[in-house]
Amino acid sequence: MEKRVLKDDNDRVDGILKVTGQAKYFAEYELPGLTYGVLVTSTITKGKITALDTKAAEKAPGVIAVISHLNKPSAAAYEQEGGPQMKIFYTDKIFYNGQPIAIVVANTFERATHAASLVKATYAKEDFNTDFEKALKDPKAKKLQGQADYKRGIENAYKTAVVKLEERYFLPIETHNPMELHGIIADWRPNNQLTVYAKTQGVKATQGTIANVFKIPMENIQVNSEFVGGGFGMALRTWPLEIATVMASKHIGKPVKVVITRMQMFTMVGNRPAAIQTIGLGANKDGKLTGITHRAYGETSTYENFTEGVVNMAKFMYQCDNVNTAYAIVPVDLGVPIWMRGPGEATGAFALESAIDEMAHALDMDPLDFRIKNDPETDQQKNKPFSSKNIKEAYKIGAEKIGWSNRKNKPGSLIEGPWQTGYGVSVGVFNANRGKASVKGILKADGSLHLQSATSDIGPGTGTGMTLIANKLMKIPVNKITFELGDSSLPPAPSQGGSATLSTVGSAVNDVCVALKSAIAELAANSNMDATANFVDVLKKNNLPQIEVTKESQGGKERDNYSMYSFSIHFVQVKVHALTGVVKVSKIVSVGDSGTIVSPKTARSQMLGGAVGGIGMALTEESIIDHRYGRYINNNFADYHVPVNADVPEIDVNFINKPDPYINPMGAKGMGEIALIGFSAAVANAVFNATGKRIRTLPITPDKILA
Amino acid sequence: MINFQYLRTTTAKSAIALLVKDKNAKFLAGGTNLIDLMKRGVTAPEKLIDINHVPLKQIEQIGNKIHIGALASNSAVADSALIKEKLPLLSWALQAGASAQLRNVATVGGNMMQRTRCSYFYDTEMPCNKRQPGTGCGAMEGFNRMHAIFGASEKCIAVHPSDMCVALTALDAEVVVANAKGERKIPFKDFHRLAGDTPQLDNNLKADEMIIRLEIPMNNLAKNYHYLKVRDRASYAFALVSVAAAFELSNNKITDIRLAMGGVAHKPWRLTASENFLKGKEATLSNFEEAAQLAMKDAKGFGGNDFKLKLAPNTIIEGLNLAKSKV
Incomplete structure (x- = not known):
């Protein structure tokens, strides 16, 4: 230390x-008598386990135990009725393909891996659906309200506007894929004393969750998680695989380590849910917004609901008297999603900030001028002043640095050989929490x-x-x-x-x-x-x-009096190859408006990481499922494309660095999310500016440019 | 455990002798694909014959040919001064493949022997005629964005993933293979197979044979050449479509030309009709465009890969443009 x-x-x-x-990361702790757990996963998407043959696994060399719903190791909360549906090893139900159904513990990782392959499940299969679009179209499929409908002024006012548009945007599932694989070491000792080495974004949350499941006092549980190799949201909860590891340790009386595989990272620790969004915008001829409608559907699982703030931004980011939003979640037979960096706001900003760009184009206005024209002085949703907001200054800095004056408002104007150049801009905003x-x-x-x-x-x-x-x-x-x-x-x-x-x-x-x-x-x-x-x-x-x-x-009463948000603005220059459809982000300028910058180096790194994640969201990342089987197709680092160095140009990071007078004693607002929020729209807008092609389905791969 | 025997040998002769002794033996070179396949349960050899110590790493000019040993690493070939000078197309193609770390251990022979990257081939819970004949082709009506538009069969629409092999096809390389009785030569364009009714077979190497070396004839293609790989990210991604283009110009007339494509078929795809069309013609955009259309004559999409019907000819044109503009 x-x-x-x-x-x-x-x-x-x-x-x-x-x-x-x-x-030292969680998986690197060596405990005396450490054993190794490997999870067996379902190979069907929905149904019931009718038989589980564990004999061969139990007989395999080095195997200490095979734990499943057949031998239900004690977990007090799971023995009661109610509670979550996904009580690991307390249910024979299969909710999705890749669900953990057993854990094999052995004296080496390799032996546990092999023995896990010997566990054979027999299932009663049921019909399933993993296709979000299909669920959305199916009138019989459930659609649950994800957030209360919001209305200010006239509903769907955009429909009667002088200039109007209504467009649909699709974001596929993205998987966090931090470099560090997920897992946990659990060491259950006599008298219900437990030490865990976890990969978690919250040691107290992990402690609380485990205490609740096993009904032991929090003080009995020591959670250590000094270093985390990237989380991006996926380590914000204690997953069934972690409970399974604790169960295993309790059952065998030895410490157990589980590190899941990269493939299991796609099915056991959540993802950014797919989203289908419709934006309606109306404006008058002078370029003032007269109506904003944002409707969104997010994907969730059948056994647990997940919601996020997809439609938040539309309510306050632009001056407009008529705004309405709706957000519903649609269960499909996949694992439950979880927040991924920027979370729902990043999803929402892709749609809203693309639509804002589309409206500016329809009005033949510079999209930056259009944003400035509709920049609100106060938060119309909360009817409060902003605690601090320097977005116009951020626009100015970013525009100068990217060379916005080189941009032509007419798409497809900048051509050099087969390469078309375009510029795009987008805003990001996120609650300044405390x-x-x-x-x-x-x-x-x-x-x-x-x-x-x-x-x-x-x-x-x-x-x-x-x-x-x-x-x-x-x-x-x-x-x-x-x-x-x-x-x-x-x-x-x-x-x-x-x-x-x-x-x-x-x-x-x-x-x-x-x-x-x-x-x-x-x-x-x-x-x-x-x-x-x-x-x-x-x-x-x-x-x-x-x-x-x-x-x-x-915090105190300051939040009653002020609306508190962090803002960012992303400028990108892209080059699009007319023949091959390849998109290269060639220049990035991001400006953060998040109050005082306490730690310049790490704040800059946050913005760099956000931009790289934004390139991934915009151009490369998509978790693909074969809906006939409900199985992921590209669940590895060769096929799930996170950006590589060659995809990332120099990133020019800037901060306004003016203290927020109300948020906290430092005057500093958070900035991890705003580093990413809006970035994908800036890329999509730049692609449009380069080519005249509006891509509303991410990621923007060469096939979509050529279509 | 799925046990296997690990053997190491230092001569090609003993390697072949060990290979024929056991039906389920495999050579281990760089292992960059084989080990993945073993981990995924796609293959389970009983014997691994480590041939890394067999002295087949030479990169040399012998007479009018360049010889490259089967065990030369991808990066050794790509970085070789001789290859860069005489066969720069090959160097470029190698640089376009995999990552620096993989190229350092992957060998020429292993590159040729790598299996398809079709997701259905790797997931043992999915149907795949290549992995398990008779189970069907998962990609045919599934995720086939990466798949073949040329020469696909009803059994398999997978593509060969190599970049190096596309250049070698274009360069008229020959593969020298050996069994216990002696050596034979296979023209590179005939080394890999179309899937046909036997998608489990990727190539025409016989069960008792070992790849010894490549022989590549000298050419005048070191000036106007390009390997253009179109992919979903700038590095470490398999080709959506790639094109190896090289030609010799004399008074702006094309006197020799080589064109091959990757990412479009079960084997590297040589564009003979396009080559024949361009031979003797001027290197103009309109000629390139016509050649690209000729190449697409028998192309067929399967839904997810329909975009390749447009991307492939575009990539041919751009590959030729870039080869022409090289100074």
């Missing part, structure tokens, strides 16, 4: 550890400050950001500050999701630092020292090796 120290303020606390292999978190600060007479909180760092640079907040407040050099996280025994903090960690935990760091300073000031006063005396001198004079403060922090 002492190694998690920042050397200077343009560094990462864990940079050296990560690039030298010293950072939750409740506790941080403990230990200020020591050796001049160091040690901070602790049960938060996570899935890569955004949480430890670095917290260290810099403390550095600024305490004037303690960065190499004397440590920030400990990823441990459920530390003061509680929420899961790392929704771009809220810096705002939430950072505020508690702020409060701890303020409290430590006042404690030192009080000590100084009591010992007749100057109020500005150095804390080391004060502690020494008082014979104190250290002082400790724990603070819980959360």
Whole structure:
């Protein structure tokens, strides 16, 4: 832990550890007597297991146990009626293809893998449907309300507008595919004591979920997750495979490690759900929006509902008196989705920001001018002023840097040989959240400050950001500050999701630092020292090796008075090959408007990662299912295309870096999601500008350009 | 465990002797495809004969031909000064394939022997006549975006995934193979097979044979050449369509020309009709366009890959354009 120290303020606390292999990820922990679990998965899409032949597996060398619904290892909550439908090993029902139905534990990973292949299930098959489009068309298929309908002014006002459009947009399933495979090590010991090494975006959430399933006190469970090799949302819940591993450890009385395969990453840990969206826009001849309608359908599973904020942006991003939205979810026979970076807002922004571009084109307006013309002064949805919003300044910076003046409003105008050049722009917006978190600060007479909180760092640079907040407040050099996280025994903090960690935990760091300073000031006063005396001198004079403060922090009434969002704007230049349909993103300028930038290096990295993810969403990523079988077709890194280096040009990252006066003491708003939100629309808009072809189905692959 | 025996040998002769002893033995070279296939349960050889120590890594000019040993790595061939100078088309095609890491271990012989990347072939829960004859073709009415538009059979519409082999087909390479009795030569264009009624067979190498080397005749195609690979991302993706184009110009007339395509058939697809059309003609866009149309005469889509009917001729034209513009 002492190694998690920042050397200077343009560094990462864990940079050296990560690039030298010293950072220890969950799968790297070696426990005495460790055993290895491998999951057996269903090969049908819907039905029931009628028989499960585990004999050959049990007899295979090194096998310790085969656990399934046949031997139901005890999980108190699953023994009761009700609760989730997908109670692993407590149901013989198959909800989707690739569902875990048994776990084989052996003394080596290879032996467990082989034995898992020997488990043979017999099924009673039922008709199924994994095709979202088909479910949507089927009047008998369920459609559940995903969010309350919203209406401001006249419903569907766009239909009577002078200039109007109505278009449909399709986003396929995307799979998070962080480099690190998912899994867990569970070590269940006598007296219901459990230690887990997890890959999680929330150690407290993992602790709580396991406590609920096994009905043991939270204090009995120690969750460790110091380093996470990418999450992007897929580690925001404790998945059935993790419960299965804990069950297995409890059953055999030994620690069990499970690391799932890349193929299982497509079926066991969620995905960005497919979405079908319709946008209706109306405007007058002057280019003022007179109606916005956003209707969306999202995919969900049959055994659990998943909803996200697909239609949020339409309600406030543009000045318009007539707005209505609707969002429904449609169950299909697939695994339940989960938030993926930017989540629903990124899905929604693809449609809305494409449509805005289409409307600008219909009006023969520059899409940037059109956005500026319809930029709202206040949040019409909440009827509140924005706490801070510098989007016009961001437009200006981005336009200059990308060379927007080179863009021609008429599509297909910039041609050089077979390559057509185009420029596109899009806005991203996400709630500037702030939750409740506790941080403990230990200020020591050796001049160091040690901070602790049960938060996570899935890569955004949480430890670095917290260290810099403390550095600024305490004037303690960065190499004397440590920030400990990823441990459920530390003061509680929420899961790392929704771009809220810096705002939430950072505020508690702020409060701890303020409290430590006042404690030192009080000590100084009591010992007749100057109020500005150095804390080391004060502690020494008082014979104190250290002082400790724990603070819980959360937002107050400011949220009642202001609408709080982070904004981003993405400019891209693309080159499209007229003959082969290949699209190259040739230039990117992203501008973040998320209040104070606490940690410039890690904030920039967030924006870089968002742009790369955005290229994937726009051009390459799609999880393909053969609906005849309900099985994924491209469930590996050769066929599921995340962008490679050669797909990514230089990314010019800029920040407004002006404090938000209301959000929190740092004036900093989250920015993990806005780095991605809107990016795919900017690419689609640039492709249109280059070619005159409007692609409304992602990803924009060469076949769609040639169609 | 599915046990297998691992053997290592240092001569081609002993390798062949070990191969014929066991019906279910396979050579192991780079292993970049074979090991995947074993992990996925697609193949389960009882014996793996490691031939990496057999001295077949030569890249040399002998008389009027360039010889490339079967065990030369893809990157060794691609980076060879001799290949870059005399057969740059081959170097380019190799660079377009896989990733740097894979090219470092993958061999020339292994590249030729790699299996299709059709998803149905790899998923043992799906039908596939190539993996398990008689189970049907999953791709025919399924996901066939990556699949063949030429020479497909009712049994299989998979494509051969190699880039290197497309260039070798264009370059009139010969494959020298050996069995216990001696060597024989197979013209490269005849090495791989169409799926026909036996999609389980990818090529015409016999069960007792080993690939020894390639022999590629010298040519005057080192100036105007291009390997154009159209794919879903800029690197590390299989071709939607690729084109190997090379020609020799004399007074702006095409005196020699080679054209082959990848990603369109069960084998690298040589465009003989287009070549014959262009021979003796000027290297003009309209001639390229006509040649591209000729190439598409017997093309057929299966739904998901219909776009290749447009992409393929476009890629031929652009490949020829780029070959022409090379200075």
